[in-house]
Amino acid sequence: MSGEADLGDSPAPGDGPARDERPAQSGRAAPDEAPALDGVIHHPTRLTLVAFLSACDEAEFAAVRDGCRVSDSVLSKNASALEAAGYLRVRKGHVGKRPRTWLSLTPAGRQALTRHLAALQDLVDAARGAASSVGA
Numbered sequence: 001m002s003g004e005a006d007l008g009d010s011p012a013p014g015d016g017p018a019r020d021e022r023p024a025q026s027g028r029a030a031p032d033e034a035p036a037l038d039g040v041i042h043h044p045t046r047l048t049l050v051a052f053l054s055a056c057d058e059a060e061f062a063a064v065r066d067g068c069r070v071s072d073s074v075l076s077k078n079a080s081a082l083e084a085a086g087y088l089r090v091r092k093g094h095v096g097k098r099p100r101t102w103l104s105l106t107p108a109g110r111q112a113l114t115r116h117l118a119a120l121q122d123l124v125d126a127a128r129g130a131a132s133s134v135g136a
Helices: 044-053 061-068 072-084 107-133
Strands: 088-095 098-105
Touching (some): 044 061, 044 098, 061 098, 098 107
Antiparallel strands (some): 088 098
16 A cells, blocks of 8 residues: 555545534634534645645646645545535646646635634644643
């Protein structure tokens, strides 16, 4: 095995946070609710893919594959899951006679990443707060 991530235990597309788990409008969870991690992009390979694409408008499939250090099949499967969730756009075309595929984040994908990163930061902040309250 090549060390690629196992996708068997990942949530299905659309299994993002339930309505009552969504963060407040500011992107931060209210003090009395748990941070809302996005189940679709929380998977390490999908998070890597979304983070990579957040730095550009669009990237060619091979560049994303190489940048994320995954195989064609792993990238394809995760891109499909993100596309089904509405987070990723896949554009197909040709350069000369060679077929090419380009990937880009949708506005919803960029917002999901922002919310997910805010939820991760909320977890860090809560841990630091808990540690300081017990005198660690």
